[in-house]
Amino acid sequence: MKKGLLLVLSGPSATGKGTVCKALLKKRPDISLSVSCTTREPRPGEIEGKSYFFKTQKEFESLIEENAFLEYANVFSNYYGTPKSFVDAAIEQGKDVLLEIDVQGALKVKEAYPKGVYMFLVPPSMDELKNRIRSRGTETAEEIEARLGKADAEMKLMHRYDYRIVNDVVDEAVCAIEAIITAEKLRVFRYEEEIRSDEI
Amino acid sequence: MKKGLLLVLSGPSATGKGTVCKALLKKRPDISLSVSCTTREPRPGEIEGKSYFFKTQKEFESLIEENAFLEYANVFSNYYGTPKSFVDAAIEQGKDVLLEIDVQGALKVKEAYPKGVYMFLVPPSMDELKNRIRSRGTETAEEIEARLGKADAEMKLMHRYDYRIVNDVVDEAVCAIEAIITAEKLRVFRYEEEIRSDEI
Numbered sequence: 001m002k003k004g005l006l007l008v009l010s011g012p013s014a015t016g017k018g019t020v021c022k023a024l025l026k027k028r029p030d031i032s033l034s035v036s037c038t039t040r041e042p043r044p045g046e047i048e049g050k051s052y053f054f055k056t057q058k059e060f061e062s063l064i065e066e067n068a069f070l071e072y073a074n075v076f077s078n079y080y081g082t083p084k085s086f087v088d089a090a091i092e093q094g095k096d097v098l099l100e101i102d103v104q105g106a107l108k109v110k111e112a113y114p115k116g117v118y119m120f121l122v123p124p125s126m127d128e129l130k131n132r133i134r135s136r137g138t139e140t141a142e143e144i145e146a147r148l149g150k151a152d153a154e155m156k157l158m159h160r161y162d163y164r165i166v167n168d169v170v171d172e173a174v175c176a177i178e179a180i181i182t183a184e185k186l187r188v189f190r191y192e193e194e195i196r197s198d199e200i
Numbered sequence: 201m202k203k204g205l206l207l208v209l210s211g212p213s214a215t216g217k218g219t220v221c222k223a224l225l226k227k228r229p230d231i232s233l234s235v236s237c238t239t240r241e242p243r244p245g246e247i248e249g250k251s252y253f254f255k256t257q258k259e260f261e262s263l264i265e266e267n268a269f270l271e272y273a274n275v276f277s278n279y280y281g282t283p284k285s286f287v288d289a290a291i292e293q294g295k296d297v298l299l300e301i302d303v304q305g306a307l308k309v310k311e312a313y314p315k316g317v318y319m320f321l322v323p324p325s326m327d328e329l330k331n332r333i334r335s336r337g338t339e340t341a342e343e344i345e346a347r348l349g350k351a352d353a354e355m356k357l358m359h360r361y362d363y364r365i366v367n368d369v370v371d372e373a374v375c376a377i378e379a380i381i382t383a384e385k386l387r388v389f390r391y392e393e394e395i396r397s398d399e400i
Contacts, residue, residue: 120388163386176386183383186363186376188320 004095005184006087006113007031009177010106011121012151014132016167020121021100023174032090034099037063040078053083071101071108082109096181103154110160117184119177120161124168126152204295205384206287206313207231209377210306211321212351214332216367220321221300223374232290234299237263240278253283271301271308282309296381303354310360317384319377320361324368326352 009017009024025033037053039060048054055063060079063069072081082099090097099109110118123129133147158164163180167173184190209217209224225233237253239260248254255263260279263269272281282299290297299309310318323329333347358364363380367373384390 159388159392161388163383164388164391165386176382179379179382180386182376182379183363186365186380188359188361188364191364192359 001092001094003190004091004093004097005181006091006109006116007096007098007177007181008106008109008116008118009098009100009121010103010119010161011167012103012123012129012154013147014129014136014151015121015123016170016173017100017121019170020165020167020173020177021098023170024177025098027174028178031096031098034082034087034090034097037069037072037081037083038078040080055079070099070112071105073102073105084112087113103157107157107160115189117163117180118161119163119165119180120158121165121167121173122155122158124166126155201292201294203390204291204293204297205381206291206309206316207296207298207377207381208306208309208316208318209298209300209321210303210319210361211367212303212323212329212354213347214329214336214351215321215323216370216373217300217321219370220365220367220373220377221298223370224377225298227374228378231296231298234282234287234290234297237269237272237281237283238278240280255279270299270312271305273302273305284312287313303357307357307360315389317363317380318361319363319365319380320358321365321367321373322355322358324366326355 009021011017021033025031035049035051035053037055037060039055039057042048042051042054046052057079060072060081063081063083064072068084069081070084070087072079074080082101082105087097087099099106101109106118110116123132129151130148133151134144139147163176165173165176165180209221211217221233225231235249235251235253237255237260239255239257242248242251242254246252257279260272260281263281263283264272268284269281270284270287272279274280282301282305287297287299299306301309306318310316323332329351330348333351334344339347363376365373365376365380
């Protein structure tokens, strides 16, 4: 069976990864969103195995030791990680899996899955990104400065991605991702077995 | 100005390159078809600069010496060649240029234009290709055998292309090419100057 694609949607914070991701999944129910593991408490309405796989700290640390994560991070004393098994199983079943993930995480995933499709979401302009970060209104001037610096640094990692998608109009970004999915499925290197076996 | 794409549509004979090419150009008048030079006589209705650039043998051979062709070949004592100047001018003007060309020619072009988009058209199956070649009815058994052998050998060069497009339904092949064009325009390596200049 033809393997599914690993689709990685990444980019600096405030570029709208979450919004684009939701719109894509709504339009394309054939794509599976990768479900992360976390040690944080479930919030009302969150469903085990759908929102997250909820783990205790001890369970999570065992999984780290077992090398069960494609990438993980500790944010405000809670672990978040992408379980390898979920992604592998879906891909083997021929399903396309979407990962919405920060720049550092995406580049870690790329080491393990070089055949994944790495998409970098950018704002229409750096000024626009700065406005978006500043207008959140929940952070101190210092926190905003730190975020802006981080966004600048992350923009410099774009060259390690495959595609650059401008998130100006969400629907257009979704159409761009759909075209990328169609094109990636036609890439010759995904037919190596067929080529070796001399079939079409 | 953003450069245009060099789109190269290739594949073994009888895979329907010409048909797909025509259907694509009809749907996408924004794409320019590369016009070849030839030394053969114009046929009724053929237009200089549109069907071909018609050249004398002497003119053609001067152009060869001037290295003016991306690739050229001599078929039944007539020269056919792809002029570099036409392709370069269109790409510089931001136009996407389509080359419909045989496998040997396409791989020569790839040496000069590694950033081109190399698409390999395949039939739904090798049996189907063999039927198509046999049913042309204009060739001797020997010519057919030669063509079949050539098609087999050319199929083995698919791995040097970027994309593999099955030509079963022409409209679907055209949609596939359109998705490839959209995706290729989003590839990060086409934004190197921006990345260097630190802009989005």
